[in-house]
Amino acid sequence: MSFKIIVFIKQVPDTDDIRWTEQNTIQREGLESVINPYDIGAIQLAKKIRLLLEDCKITAVTMGPLQAKAALKEAIAMGCDNGYLLCDKKFAGSDTLATAYVLSQFIKTEANDFDLILSGYQAVDGDTAQTPSSLAQKLNIAQITSVKELIEINKEYSLWQKETPEVTQNIKIYHPALISVNINNAEILPDINGYIKAQTTDITVLSAADIEADITKTGFAGSPTQVKKAFRPEITRATERLSFENNGQISDYIIKLINKCKEQDEV
Amino acid sequence: MKFNTLVYIETNNNTIEKVSKEIIAHARQCFKDNEICGVVVTDEITTILEQFKNAGLDKLFVIQNPLLKKFNVSAYCDVLSQLINDIKPSVFLMGATANGRELAPRIASKLEIGLTADCTDLQLDENSNLLATRPTYGGKMMATIISKTTPNFATVRQGAFKHKQFDVNNTEVCFYTPEMSCLNLFLSQLEVLKTEIKEPKEDWTESEIIVAGGLGLKSKENFGLIYKFSDLIGAKPAASRAAVELGWASHDIQVGQTGKSVAPKLYIALGISGALQHISGINNAQKIVAINTDNNAPIMNIADFAIQSDAVDVLNNLINKLSN
Numbered sequence: 001m002s003f004k005i006i007v008f009i010k011q012v013p014d015t016d017d018i019r020w021t022e023q024n025t026i027q028r029e030g031l032e033s034v035i036n037p038y039d040i041g042a043i044q045l046a047k048k049i050r051l052l053l054e055d056c057k058i059t060a061v062t063m064g065p066l067q068a069k070a071a072l073k074e075a076i077a078m079g080c081d082n083g084y085l086l087c088d089k090k091f092a093g094s095d096t097l098a099t100a101y102v103l104s105q106f107i108k109t110e111a112n113d114f115d116l117i118l119s120g121y122q123a124v125d126g127d128t129a130q131t132p133s134s135l136a137q138k139l140n141i142a143q144i145t146s147v148k149e150l151i152e153i154n155k156e157y158s159l160w161q162k163e164t165p166e167v168t169q170n171i172k173i174y175h176p177a178l179i180s181v182n183i184n185n186a187e188i189l190p191d192i193n194g195y196i197k198a199q200t201t202d203i204t205v206l207s208a209a210d211i212e213a214d215i216t217k218t219g220f221a222g223s224p225t226q227v228k229k230a231f232r233p234e235i236t237r238a239t240e241r242l243s244f245e246n247n248g249q250i251s252d253y254i255i256k257l258i259n260k261c262k263e264q265d266e267v
Numbered sequence: 268m269k270f271n272t273l274v275y276i277e278t279n280n281n282t283i284e285k286v287s288k289e290i291i292a293h294a295r296q297c298f299k300d301n302e303i304c305g306v307v308v309t310d311e312i313t314t315i316l317e318q319f320k321n322a323g324l325d326k327l328f329v330i331q332n333p334l335l336k337k338f339n340v341s342a343y344c345d346v347l348s349q350l351i352n353d354i355k356p357s358v359f360l361m362g363a364t365a366n367g368r369e370l371a372p373r374i375a376s377k378l379e380i381g382l383t384a385d386c387t388d389l390q391l392d393e394n395s396n397l398l399a400t401r402p403t404y405g406g407k408m409m410a411t412i413i414s415k416t417t418p419n420f421a422t423v424r425q426g427a428f429k430h431k432q433f434d435v436n437n438t439e440v441c442f443y444t445p446e447m448s449c450l451n452l453f454l455s456q457l458e459v460l461k462t463e464i465k466e467p468k469e470d471w472t473e474s475e476i477i478v479a480g481g482l483g484l485k486s487k488e489n490f491g492l493i494y495k496f497s498d499l500i501g502a503k504p505a506a507s508r509a510a511v512e513l514g515w516a517s518h519d520i521q522v523g524q525t526g527k528s529v530a531p532k533l534y535i536a537l538g539i540s541g542a543l544q545h546i547s548g549i550n551n552a553q554k555i556v557a558i559n560t561d562n563n564a565p566i567m568n569i570a571d572f573a574i575q576s577d578a579v580d581v582l583n584n585l586i587n588k589l590s591n
């Protein structure tokens with residue numbers, strides 16, 4: 001039996017290229033889209049596994065609009081074996097919970113015999129690293145978050161190095177499992193064979209009905225969290241503009257503030 | 268109707284995480300008419316009970332089991348979800364720590380409730396619904412998020428609120444014993460073979476005075492004056508992202524949305540323009556002094572004291588004065 005890896009990827013705006021509108025929203029027209037950099041880290045580790053295990057297959061999956069096919073083609077050019085696009089109007093506006101639900105329905109209907117799910121630790125377009133954990137719970141599987149390196153793998157279990165600001169850990173996990181990969185500087189340059197494969201491989205597009213998704217749990221309507229208002233932070237300090245004759249006076253003033261700060265509770 | 272707020276209290280080596288105390292203090296002060304409850308998962312409560320004195324909790328739920336000594340996300344998710352189903356809090360909060368970021372989405376997913384992550388402000392509306400505010404659009408805007416599901420669930424960024432001790436000390440301690448038949452399964456799925464705890468760095472964000480430098484200092488050499496001056500006055504140095512990106516300072520001391528949030532008594536900003544992403548990290552400072560050559564820089568309208576001058580000259584003058 002082959003070893004099956006699912007890599008979840010996300011198409012994000014190229015952050016090196018972000019422009020802002022007058023209203024402080026992201027200007028989406030003309031914006032380049034790329035694969036979320038952390039997801040490329042996940043593809044890189046998946047390819048490493050394929051080198052170590054015989055008969056291993058890497059499937060790239062994303063939820064998004066039809067344009068997201070391009071990201072899947074790119075993932076295949078980078079070395080994934082095939083790609084699925086979860087695309088339905090009823091998915092639009094999904095929050096984390098609804099997104100994790102859609103991804104879990106894909107797994108349950110199309111890939112229930114998977115061994116590992118790999119995903120990026122977070123998406124650079126402002127998502128908050130919640131989706132992988134949420135998905136792992138929906139599938140009732142164990143997870144390791146913020147993995148930097150694969151140490152060892154066989155079909156039954158694998159060993160990973162996890163790193164957070166506080167600790168570095170070596171963790172053994174039994175399959176099936178979910179690994180979120182915290183590598184944001186991976187670079188995979190597709191070769192000519194990769195490009196040919198991407199061109200000749202069809203992306204399977206699946207709708208809500210195809211993955212038997214309950215549409216009351218997807219999209220905007222199925223998302224429990226909603227933005228009530230968006231605003232510019234208000235600054236409520238009464239600014240005092242101070243003028244001085246020279247830098248010596250400025251220094252004296254600042255030193256006075258510092259001393260006040262050390263002696264009293266209020267400055 | 269009586270509302271209650273439940274706070275998950277994270278411990279690390281038998282010490283309560285700072286962010287947990289900050290959340291309790293904020294809830295105690297701002298969530299009127301709410302009973303403020305905490306829950307702690309531990310192998311042994313007696314060693315940490317002392318730390319709950321004066322923390323401001325009405326009630327503390329203790330889930331105690333030797334098998335829960337180490338954090339295991341599936342197991343912690345399971346026992347906490349059971350408690351939530353039993354006591355039905357209206358609001359559930361936890362810190363956006365490394366563990367919190369892993370645990371919170373799992374609990375939300377299990378209970379099928381909404382979750383607002385990494386909040387910088389929390390308020391209740393007149394019906395005790397949670398208004399959870401967080402940065403959005405790369406920090407250019409703030410968004411206030413509501414949830415249709417109960418409990419209203421949010422994780423909170425460390426430093427968003429100020430920790431406070433309360434005079435009252437009448438926390439009721441309740442032991443909660445969840446059903447644990449799945450525990451062994453969860454623990455057998457995953458095994459931590461080795462843990463290296465990184466050298467805990469001194470927490471500079473707690474300093475009463477912080478001296479921060481930005482691009483207006485013009486060079487790495489000039490930025491060195493920030494270290495020198497803060498050293499002389501017993502303050503801690505900090506930097507804007509632009510200064511960090513140029514390699515003048517390490518990312519550890521970056522202030523702002525993608526850095527640290529600070530709440531010193533005095534924040535001295537030298538050569539910093541005051542972009543919203545920077546300001547969002549210093550909103551809770553008691554007093555802000557800005558020194559900038561450009562009177563129209565945003566920070567000059569935000570600071571308590573705005574001084575138009577060359578930051579490098581002022582730093583040199585200060586260092587001279589203080590060294591004599």
Ligand SMILES: Cc1cc2nc3c(=O)[nH]c(=O)nc-3n(C[C@H](O)[C@H](O)[C@H](O)COP(=O)(O)OP(=O)(O)OC[C@H]3O[C@@H](n4cnc5c(N)ncnc54)[C@H](O)[C@@H]3O)c2cc1C
Pocket residue numbers: 405406480481482483484506507508509510521522523524525526527537538539540541542543544545558559560561564576577578579
């Ligand atoms: C998603 C995102 C997240 C971000 N997160 C952060 C963050 O966490 N923290 C952060 O700081 N930024 C953050 N930024 C960047 C932020 O938008 C600004 O670019 C950055 O704060 C600018 O740094 P600065 O004030 O040092 O530089 P500038 O904006 O270039 O300002 C330099 C200032 O120095 C003044 N000046 C020039 N010469 C002198 C002199 N001789 N003496 C005194 N003043 C002088 C100038 O008038 C100017 O006001 C983020 C941006 C994005 C998009």
